C-alpha cells in the first residue's frame with residue numbers, strides 16, 4: 146500500500162505511518178431513511194404525484210437526477226436513450242426520459258460546451274421522435290424540491306445514472322426507498338400492487354458494487370447503455386420485483402445510521418493506541434512529518450546508563466553497525482580508529498560480552514574489525530556468528546535452501562536496469578538491492594514497487610522481504626537480529642552468568658526485530674531479574690526501543706563514556722579462556738552439555 150508496510154486484517158487494511166495506525170476500509174455511506182419516509186408522507190407529495198401520474202399516463206418513465214457538471218454523463222445518457230428509441234422502435238411514443246439537472250454550481254468553457262451539447266441532443270431527440278402530446282425527453286434544468294423529486298422517483302420505472310466519475314451517488318438508493326413507499330402509508334396515489342424498481346448504473350460510481358440487481362454499464366459505450374435501458378424496462382414484472390426487494394433490503398439495513406455506527410466502531414478500534422502516544426512535528430519542508438511517539442520514549446540519559454553499567458556484574462552490549470557506529474551518509478564506511486579503540490576497551494573487561502549485530506557480510510566485518518580480537522560478530526543479520534577473531538564462523542541454522550535466489554535475482558535485475566545508480570549485492574544468505582546512489586525520489590518509488598513485486602513472486606518461498614536504509618533485502622525466514630540477540634543472551638546464561646546489563650542499539654528496521662525480541666526478555670528468564678535494559682534507537686522516530694540518541698556522534702560519545710567507566714584490562718590468558726569457553730556454548734546443544742566449568746568473573 147503506497148510502499149508502506151501494511152497488514153491485511155479481516156476485511157480491512159491497517160498500516161503504520163510514522164507511529165500512527167491508519168485503517169483503510171470500504172465503507173459505503175447510506176441514505177437517511179427517516180428523512181425520506183417523512184418526505185413520502187407529506188401531503189404536497191400526494192398532489193404532485195397525482196399530477197405526474199396524469200401527465201405521464203400510459204408512458205414508461207426513465208429518470209435521471211444529476212447535478213449539471215461535466216462528470217455526470219448527462220449527454221451520454223441522452224445519446225443512449227436516442228439509440229434505444231432507434232433500435233427498439235416499440236418504445237417510440239411510449240418511453241420518456243425525464244432528466245432533472247440541478248443548476249450548475251461552477252462555471253467554465255467545458256461546462257458551457259456540455260450544456261450546449263445537452264440542449265442540442267434534447268432538441269434533436271424531441272424533433273426526431275416527438276409527436277403531438279409526446280416529448281420523449283423532458284429536461285428540467287431548475288432547482289427541484291425534495292417533495293417533487295420524491296414524486297418523480299415514485300412514478301419512474303427505471304433510474305439511469307451514467308456518470309463517468311463520481312463519489313458514492315445516492316440517487317439509486319433514494320429511488321429504491323421512494324418506490325417502496327412509506328411503511329403503512331394509506332396514500333391514495335401510491336403505486337398499487339407489488340413494489341418494483343429498476344436501475345441502470347455506471348460502473349464508475351461508488352454505489353454500483355452494492356447494487357447487485359442493477360444493470361451495470363460503461364457509460365461511454367452508448368450501444369450497451371441503450372441495450373441496458375431497454376432490458377431494464379422490458380424485464381418481466383416479477384424479475385423487477387425481486388430485484389427491487391433485494392435492493393430495498395440492502396438500502397434499508399445499510400442506511401446512514403448504520404454507516405455512522407460502524408464508522409465509529411472502526412475509528413475507535415484503529416485509534417485505540419493513539420491516546421497512549423504523543424504527536425510531534427519533526428523535520429523541515431518536504432521532510433516534515435507528524436510522528437506519534439510513546440510518551441515513555443525518552444532520550445538515553447548518560448548518567449543513568451553509566452551508573453547501571455558500573456553497578457552491573459555481567460554485561461551484554463549488542464551494536465548495530467551502519468547508521469549506528471558510522472553515519473549512513475559517510476562515504477568511508479570503515480570504522481574510525483576511535484570506534485575500534487572504544488570497542489577494544491569495552492571487550493577488555495571480562496564482565497562484558499560485546500557483539501556487532503549487522504546485516505553486512507562476514508568478510509567485510511571480519512576485515513574491518515580485525516584489530517578487535519575479543520569482539521563477537523553476528524553478520525548477515527545473524528546467519529553467521531563468531532565469538533572472537535580466533536573462532537570459526539558458524540551458521541546459526543541448519544542447511545537452508547537458497548533456490549529462491551534464482552527467482553529474486555531476475556526481478557532485482559529488472560529494477561537495476563531501469564534505475565540508474567542502483568546495484569545488487571549478493572551475500573551468502575541474502576540478496577540486497579541498493580539505491581542510495583540513485584535519484585532520491587525515483588529510487589525510493591522503485592524500491593516500493595520492487596518490494597511489492599518480490600513479495601508476490603516469493604509468496605510461497607521461505608524468505609522475508611524487507612526494506613531498510615536505501616535497500617530492499619531478501620533473506621531467509623528465521624534469520625533476524627532479534628533471534629540472534631536471543632541466542633547470544635541464552636549462551637551467556639548457560640555459563641551461569643545471566644546478563645544484568647543489556648545495551649542494544651541500532652537505527653534501522655532490522656534493529657527493531659532486536660528491540661522487539663528483547664522487550665520481554667526479563668520475563669523469559671534469559672537475563673537476570675533486575676537487568677538494566679537499554680534498548681536504544683538512533684534518531685527520534687517510532688520505535689520498539691524505549692530510548693533514543695540523536696545520531697551516531699551521540700552513540701559514540703555514550704560508548705566512549707562506558708569505555709571510560711570500564712575496569713582495568715584483564716590478563717590476556719584469562720580473557721581468551723573466557724571467550725573460548727563461551728564460544729563452545731554458543732551454537733550446538735551437544736557442545737553446551739559437555740561444558741561444566743564456570744567462567745571466572747572480574
Ligand SMILES: O=P(O)(O)OC[C@H]1O[C@H](O[C@H]2O[C@H](CO)[C@@H](O)[C@H](O)[C@H]2O)[C@H](O)[C@@H](O)[C@@H]1O
Pocket residue numbers: 465466467468478502503504505506570577579580581613614615616618653655
Ligand atoms: O545492519 P547494518 O549494520 O545497519 O547493515 C545494513 C546493511 O548495510 C549495508 O548497506 C548500507 O551501506 C551501503 C553502502 O555501503 C548503503 O548503500 C546502504 O544504503 C546501507 O544500508 C550492506 O551493504 C547491507 O547488506 C546491509 O544489510
